Amino acid sequence: MILFxxxxxxxxxxxxxxxxxxxxxxFRIHLLIFGFGLLFGWFFDISVTEWLFVILGNGLAIASEGFNSAIEAVVDLASPDFHPLAKKAKDIAAGSVWITAMAxxxxxxxxxxxxxxNFVESLL
Structure with a gap:
């Protein structure tokens, strides 16, 4: 039974x-880049497959930024003072964001x- x-x-x-x-x-930077991806996609009339890669790639980067922020908040709560394991957790989360952003x-x-x-060549 669904509880609405x-x-x-x-x-x-x-x-x-x-x-x-x-x-x-x-997060706002990732949204801005996503916006440019959408604008370029519209301008260049990209294929459905290309749209899937633009949307999925950006969606993963944005979501990983959200996971990173959540991990940082939990780590800060659990370890308000500096601790090498807290740094490790935060750095690994940030590195994971970098991986998805680069992809x-x-x-x-x-x-x-x-x-x-091709567009620039057509202008010349």
Whole structure:
């Protein structure tokens, strides 16, 4: 049985979390890059497959930034003072964000660089 009041309460918590993420600088940077990906995708009329890579790549980078922020908050709560294991957890989470961001960037380059080159060549 589906409990809709419980679902809507959970949805409210999710939107509260998104509101908190919007205050995070790196999250806003990922959103800006996603916006450029959407704009370039529209401008260059990319294929469905290319759209999937742009949306999935950016979605993973944005989600990993959210996981990173959550891990940092929990680590700060559990270890307010410096501890090498706290640093390790935070650094590994940040490194994971970097991995997804680089994968997303590589997708953008593979999809958009040839289109940008063709566009510039058509102007010359």
């Amino acid at each position: 009041p419980k679902f809507f309460k959970s949805l409210n918590y999710a939107f509260q979390g998104l509101g908190m993420l919007l205050k995070e600088n790196n 997303s960037m590589i997708c953008h380059i593979i999809i958009f660089l040839p289109k940008i080159i």
